[in-house]
Structures are given as C-alpha cells and as structure tokens.
Amino acid sequence: MFTYLEKKPMRWSLFASGLILIFAFVIAASPCLAAGQLKTYEEYVASIPKGCEPVPRECFEQAVKGKTFAMYDWAAWWPEELYKGFENLFGIKIVRDNYPDIDEALAKFRLNPKTPYDYWLTNPKSLHYMKEWNQLEMVNHDWIPNVNRYLAEDVKQASWDPGYKYCVLTTLGYDAYVVNTNFIDKKDPRMPSWKFVFEGGDVYKGKLVMRNEMNRVIGNTLKYLGYSLNSTDPAELKAAEEALLKLKPNIMSFDSWPKRAVMAQEVWVVEGVVHDYLALGSLIGPKNPFYPAYPPEGCLLSPMLVVIPKGGNNPAACHLFLNYLYRPENFATLINGVAYGHGHIQIEDLLTEQAKIWMTPPEGYRQKCEVLMPPAFTGEGEKMRASIWEKLKK
C-alpha cells in the first residue's frame, strides 16, 4: 500500500508530462498539419477568393506533386507571411536560397546553367543574359490567370520583355536619393535635382553614400547631365566619368545597403531606392528624418522580375506561386510590406497610407525615368562603364 501510494504521484506526473509533450508537439507541428489542407483540385477551386481565378488542374497537380519549390531571392525583404501562407495552403515546401547581389547570382547561373531553382527574383540585365544563354523557361500565360487579369497593360508591354513572355513584374523601385533632414535643409534650392548630389558637397560635407553598382551610379550620373542612362555615346560617358571623379572626394563610401550607417545617421545623403530608406528611417525615431528626392531629370527605374530558370524541377509551382501572389490581398501584403511601386491594378484600396506615401513619386514622374537596357550593360556600353568604374576605384 505504501509503495503504491508512493508511486502513484509519479505515474500522474509521467502522464502529465506526456500530455504536455503531445500538446507541445501539436503546437509545433500545427503549421505542418495545416500544410496541405488543399488535398484536391476541387478543394483548391472552392477556396479561391472572389475576384480571383485558379490555375488549371494540370498546373496545380504538377506543382503539388513536385512537393518542393526552390526560390532564389533577396533575404529579409518580402513579408514572410507570403511564403508561409503559400506553404500552408498548398502543402508545398518552399526551399529558399538568397543572394547578396544579383550580379553574383547571375555568375552562378553562368557557371552552372542547370542551377536548380524554380523561381528567381531578378532584374532586366539578368533577364537579358539568361534569355541570350537560353536558360529561361517561357511563362505559361494559361497558368497565371490572376497575373493576366491584374497586371497593368503598359507593364505587360514593358521594354524589358514585351508581352511578359519570360518574366512577371513584382515591384518597381525608384533609384533616386534621400536626405536626412536632421542635418540637411530640404529647402536647399538645388533639391530635388541631382545637382544637390553632384554640386552640394559644401552642404553634406562628404557624408554621401552611392550604391556599389556600376550601371546604376553611372546611369544616374548620365541623368544628372541630362542624357539617357542607357547612353553609349563616348562623349556623354566621358562627361559622366569627369562628373564622378569630381564627386569622388565627397563620397563617403560605395555601399548598396548601408543600413548601419543610415541608422546611426553617419550618412546624410544616400543614393539608392528611396522606398527602402523611407522604411528604414521610420525605425530611427517617431519622426522619420528622411526626405525622398525625386530629381526632375529622372532616375533609374528598377523593376524586380520573377523568371523561371530552366534548371528548376518544379516550374508549375512557380506559376502557382505567381498566381497566388497576384491575388489582390496577397499583393497588397507585399506592397504594404516593402512600399515599392508595382503594376497591380486592383490593390489601391488595400494599401496603407504609410505605404502609399513611401511608394508614390510625384505625378507623372515615372515617364521621366528609365530602366537599364542592353546597350548599357552589353558590348561597348558595358566596356566604357567598366572603364569608368575602375578609374573611380583607383
């Protein structure tokens, strides 16, 4: 009896521990259990929100059968819930890989054309080269009805890929500049022109960071001089070289994402995608110190495009993801998260005021901007730019 009484609490504690363990397991595994809740195509079709369309059965079944979806994109940029939502809905595991630099990612594809990614978030330069190397799958328009429905007509015919045969636009960034108003008066008469960057060294006293990307920096310098950023005219590029060499003493560093220096307010003027810095500035304190300058001369327009490399194992999953992404509520989640421009025609009402402020340039500004096109990054254009860049880094 004594022994029994002594052991009883022990058994209860074991039972309780077991229960706790099972509970913890259920909690931990709940995302996995939730994953794959759409077992059949019919369930998927029934779950489609109003105003959206499903992918065809063939696409759905291929994507789900593939089980995994290999993505190659920037780290810590898009809201995580987009990826998690996709995994949970379709039971397809997303295997993400990130690159620090799109050029580096392009070099990876160049070295190994069979690099097994189903999705690559990239830029027009990579799109051009990947097409030239015959390393891209064509987008199957029948498999992305939401994209067909909600992508703006002018974007469908955009210069980087008329007819969106090889890519789908996600975001549009304006590569202009921002100033920290804690140190710089935004009423400076040279603002918002590029003149402030190139001639305002007396004001910002060397606290300027330029992007560490050859084509962007030289392109915006050409814009300052009033030329096309895709110029291949040797005289115009020579003028850009001189302007940059003259500017160099005022450049603190070349850095594509100077987060630490921006947060520490070590840098007062940053050339780069303005939306990123407005979002970053909001973390500095209650008053966002950054003022976005959209130069009237125009600036570089930076589209981020989804392409489907040929080495991937599950291209159907990429179509399924694109179709899922272009559902208005999902696309609004993306744009509210990154505050970039876009080509979706149905999300205006779903955007936050903050995102609208951060992502919107002045009326009609997009027409003044240019996207980098092959003349700038191929042949003589590339050679001349590389020469300028190497001189700048001496």
Added chain:
Amino acid sequence: MKIFFGTKAPVRILPTLGPISLWIALFVFAPVGVIIYFSFLPADSAGEISAGVSLKNYWLLLTGDTDYGKAILRSVLYAFITNMVCLGIGYPTAYWIARYGGRFKALLLFLVIAPSWSCYLVRIYALKQLVGYPGILNDFLLHLGVISSPINMLYTSTAVVFGLIYIWLPFMVLPIYASVEGINPALLEASLDLGASPGWQFWTVTLPLSKGGIFGGTILTFIPALGDWLVPLLIGGNKVWMAGNLIQHYFIVRGNLAIGSSMAVILTAAVVLLIYMCIKLGGEDAVERIV
C-alpha cells in the same frame, strides 16, 4: 623505387595520408586547377568564352587597360606597410611577453589571441564601431574636448591599412613569441659573459635566432593582407580597390571568368613566390612557427 614499394611503409602510410590528401586534392588542388584552366580559355571583352587554349588573358593583363598592375602594386604596398607596422608593434610585444611576462605570460598571450577567435567580419564591424562616427573614439575625444567636430577615420586608404593591421597583428605576435621563447637562455648569458652590451646581444643573438618567427609572421600577415578584399570593401568604403576587389569585380560584375581567373592565378603565383622566399630566408624555423 623498388625498395620503397618493397617495404610495407606505403600500406601503413596510406590510411593516415589518404583522408588528408583527398581533402587537399578536393578542396585545394581541384579549385585551383579549375581556376588555372579557366585562365587559359580565350574570352572576348564581354566574357564570352570560346574553345581552345590561349595566353591572351595574361597578355591583356600585361598590356591592356585592366588596371590590374596598379591594383597589384597597391595591394603589395598596403600589405608591405601592414607587415612592417605589425612587425614594429608585434616584435616588441612578443619580446616583452616572452622575456618579462613571467607568470602572466599565458594571460597576456590570451589577450593577444582572443580577438582572432571571433569572426573576421565581426572584428571589422567592431573596428567600425570603434573609430567611426558615431563611434567610441570620436565620442570620447569630443567629450574630452580634444576635438570640436568628429574626425573622419573611416573610408580612406589610411583606414584600409589601419584595418589590415588591426586584423592581422595577432598573427605576427604569435610566431615571434614562439621564436623568442625558444631561444636557449645559455646563449644569451654567454653573449653577456663575452662582453656584449644588451643592444649588441639583441642585434647579434636574439634577432638572428628569432628570424624564423619574423618570416613566419610575415607569411601569416603579408600574404592574407595581399589578397584581402573585405577590408577595402567595408573599412575603405569600396573607394580604393586592392587586387582582390578587382578580381571580384571581373568575376561578378563583368562576368568575365577567364580574365578574373588569370588575375587570381597571378596573385596566387605571387603569394607562392613570397612563401618560398620567406621559407628560404627564414629557414625551417619559419615553417615550424606557422604550422
């Protein structure tokens, strides 16, 4: 040959040599072999590689406008300054610890080595926090009233050299310490007994006997400093390129793998030559100090 294979030695050696040889073959010789192979492939200015073998890339580096020669010279200069300053600071430090450290030797050595246990990138960012603005040093000087406005200590050529010294200094101290510590005290006593002054003793006994440590330290500081590209990138603000940055530019931005490989081969050859010279000058002791 016959005798060698006639013995059982290779059978006993193979299991021990096998894994490490395989490792070195796979992760050292194979990648270097690939780079050497790429460096001989003919490529146009856009980086398009065609079939065949050619010395064109090397010729272009010698005669073309790639700026590689200047980048190499700049790297050699920075690495040389780094090496000399590390030697200037490292030798007295190592000497003092070895001779006068007493029971604190282990602690003092620990203090020298400890920073190098942390990640290379973390040390670079620590330096940025230290000398940047806002930064500990600037804030301190401003607080004391020594300066009225922050000094720009980052993003210059001087900052690059300073960063290299900061990163590689411990690797100079250790081999020199081992060398000085290993000198037989009887030799030092003998020199004093024979009438040498402390200065003369240092010059004629200590320094020659510690040259292995000096050349060992040189291998460990000069060579990594020569190929460094992160310090110019992060401390130098990517405004001044060393050879490593130019190689990275050719590989990544220009996508010209052939030219980039030729540059890497030349840099590797320069490094091998330097190691050879250091071993020749420093003798067996130099090798022992770095192993």
